[in-house]
Amino acid sequence: MNNIKNVFSIKDLENLTGIKAHTIRIWEKRYNVLEPMRTETNIRLYDIENLQKLLNITLLHKHGYKISNISKLPDNKIPQLVNEIISDKSVKNHAMSSFKMAMMNFDQVLFLSTYDKLLSEKSFREVFFExxxxxxxxxGYLWQTNTISIAHEHFISYLIKQKLLINTEKLQVLTPTRHDKVFVLYLPDNEIHELGLMYLNYEIQLNGYKTIYLGESVPTESLKDVKKYFDNITYVCYMTVEPNPSVVNKYIKEIKKEVLDDDSNFWVIGRIVESIDTSLESENMTIFKSINDIVALL
Incomplete structure (x- = not known):
């Protein structure tokens, strides 16, 4: 059975474009910019073409075009105008819209062409951060609001992972130039959200350090094993949904007791760090609020 989502509610359109549902209704009624389908109970439903058109209209509107003027344009003129006005200011919005469309349509070609266009104008670091x-x-928000399915999330995440792996591989052939510490990067037990950790691995290698990338769902015992092979280790743990907030402080104490020594450090980052008792921070344990904070310290 095909469960791919290709029909959207007006709330879905609001979540995907950032245009309030009330405004969409006004644009639709006053200017006839969209052509929704209607259920038997008169509820609006929109297809993928309506989503694409609204994303383009949104970019034009943000760029100063009046909706009254946009509504008079032939449908084929709107994407032409979008391409003509792409500039440093609007390239981010355009790229975000294109990546969303690639995700909604499971369109790998659109993802790759959008990425290649960005990479011709920006560095990989800029593309990732911006x-x-x-x-x-x-x-994450679109998934939580049921606007997209888990299949959409996995599809786009995998393509981003590909780009991270390609760029990281280019660094792995280089000999580390800084030897005062070794970084061990991992996700705790039952944690699988890997993109942030993968990017940190790229940044740390870019700064000349050796990294040991252990990946997802790593038990504490495995961290203790690494200590047998390296000195001056900095452990980097990315916590998005695990450990559960109710046990995260217990986990931190366990790491400090079982893994850390005088020559090692423990860096933690991710959504769950908001639940960590800040009194647990110490000379060898640091809580980071963002990837930028870690990058600035390297």
Whole structure:
């Protein structure tokens, strides 16, 4: 059975475009910019073409075009205008819209062409910070509001992972230039949200350090094993949904007791750090609120 979502409510359109449902209704009624389907109970439903058109209209509107003028344009003129006005100011909005459409349509070609266009104008770091990090945040919200399915999230996440792996591989052939510490990066037990940790692995290698990337769902015993092979370890743990907030402080204490020593440090980052008791911070344990904070310290 095909469960791919290709029909959207007006609330879905609001979540995907940032245009309030009330405004969409006004644009639709006054200017006839969209052509929704109607259920037997007169509820509006929109197809993928309506979503694409509204994303383009949104970009034009943000760029100063009046909705009354946009509504008079032939349908094929709207995407032409979008392409003509793409500039440094609007490239982020355009790229975000294109990546969303790629996600909704499971369109790998659109994702890759959008990415290649960005990479011709920006560095990979700029693309990740300016586009991918906000996109990942929006994807989480869209999933929570049932605007997209888990299949959409996995599809777009996998493509971003591909780009991270390709760029990280280019660094892995280089000999580390800084030897005062080794970074061990991991996700705790039952944690699978890997994109943020993968990007930190890229940044740390870019700064000349050796990294040991352990990936998702790593038990404490495995961290103790790594100590047998390296000195001056900085452990980097990314917590998005695990450990559960109710036990995260217990987890931190366990790591400090079982893993850390005088020559090692423990860095934690991710959504769950908001639940960590800040009194647990110490000389060898640091809580970070964002990837930017870690990058600035490297």
């Amino acid at each position: 586009i991918f990090i906000p996109l990942i945040g929006e994807i």
